[in-house]
Amino acid sequence: MNKALSLISDAELVALFQNGDQQAFAHLLNRHKSKVFTSILIIVRDRYLAEDLFQDTFIKAIRLLQEGKYNEDGKFLPWIARVARNIAIDHIRKNKRQPIVVMDSGSSFFSSFNFADSNAESVQIEQDESARVRKLIAQLPEEQRDVLVMRHFADMSFKDIAEATGVSVNTALGRMRYALINLKKLLEKHKHAYENNFYKSEQHSSGL
Amino acid sequence: MKTTFTNLNNTRLAYNEVPHKANSSFEMNSTDEYYLLKNMQSKVDRCLTQPSQTSIDAILAVLAKI
Numbered sequence: 624m625n626k627a628l629s630l631i632s633d634a635e636l637v638a639l640f641q642n643g644d645q646q647a648f649a650h651l652l653n654r655h656k657s658k659v660f661t662s663i664l665i666i667v668r669d670r671y672l673a674e675d676l677f678q679d680t681f682i683k684a685i686r687l688l689q690e691g692k693y694n695e696d697g698k699f700l701p702w703i704a705r706v707a708r709n710i711a712i713d714h715i716r717k718n719k720r721q722p723i724v725v726m727d728s729g730s731s732f733f734s735s736f737n738f739a740d741s742n743a744e745s746v747q748i749e750q751d752e753s754a755r756v757r758k759l760i761a762q763l764p765e766e767q768r769d770v771l772v773m774r775h776f777a778d779m780s781f782k783d784i785a786e787a788t789g790v791s792v793n794t795a796l797g798r799m800r801y802a803l804i805n806l807k808k809l810l811e812k813h814k815h816a817y818e819n820n821f822y823k824s825e826q827h828s829s830g831l
Numbered sequence: 832m833k834t835t836f837t838n839l840n841n842t843r844l845a846y847n848e849v850p851h852k853a854n855s856s857f858e859m860n861s862t863d864e865y866y867l868l869k870n871m872q873s874k875v876d877r878c879l880t881q882p883s884q885t886s887i888d889a890i891l892a893v894l895a896k897i
Contacts, residue, residue: 645894645895645897648894649891649894652887652890652891653887656881656882656887657879657880657881657882658879660880660881660882660886661878661879661880664880673882674882674883674885674886677882677886678886678889678890681890682890682893685890685893685894685897689897752874752877752878753877753878753879753880754878754880756874756875756877756878757878757880760875760878771875774846775872775875775876776879780848781846781848793839796839796842796843797838797839797842799842799846800838800839800841800842800868803867803868803871803872803875804864804867804868804871806871806874806875807867807870807871810874
């Protein structure tokens with residue numbers, strides 16, 4: 624990959640691509656693939672499906688850029704993150720696979736949580752904090768999850784998030800606050816559940 | 832749990848959305864919450880994962896055809 628491309632802005636890469644430089648788009652892909660993929664994965668909660676929708680997202684971006692349907696100079700990541708979100712949400716709606724978690728109160732939220740898969744693969748996943756955090760973000764109430772994804776994975780300001788979601792900046796900030804606090808509670812609860820399950824397994828395996 | 836002005840300011844501070852001058856005059860009476868937010872922020876930032884090389888190759892293949 625052209626080393627100089629790593630030094631130039633998203634807006635310049637978009638312009639280069641629209642002028643026929645394919646490497647410029649390849650660099651945009653490389654620069655933003657993790658954030659876009661993670662945001663899709665959090666919405667659909669299925670890695671294989673997320674891979675398909677990730678491809679759809681960037682292929683659609685290629686088409687939209689070629690057709691000149693991109694007018695967000697300098698804000699490529701928020702734009703493609705929005706394309707990704709729309710593709711993921713459309714897929715869920717079409718397939719009626721909407722994630723079940725839409726809750727307001729903490730109690731019902733936590734009581735629906737299903738821990739303690741016992742197969743070896745899931746134990747391995749549980750040990751991976753990064754995967755655990757993604758899984759728990761996906762469990763947040765939708766409006767909190769959306770603000771978190773927009774701020775962390777689409778690099779949007781709270782002002783932009785407020786405009787995109789039709790709420791005040793203070794509401795967007797409040798949702799982010801609840802998202803992080805709820806995530807902390809979920810991590811603690813999850814850790815408890817994992818440890819209880821682990822020690823139970825240990826007792827079983829040792830014949831106690 | 833009601834979100835107060837202080838709570839929102841903690842969130843603003845955690846996301847560097849408060850100008851430095853405002854920070855210095857801001858009495859953080861919920862310091863613990865500020866650090867909780869910062870801690871969770873870093874966990875979220877570290878939870879990124881990569882798509883497979885197969886997906887990247889599929890997109891590059893489309894790019895090569897144009």
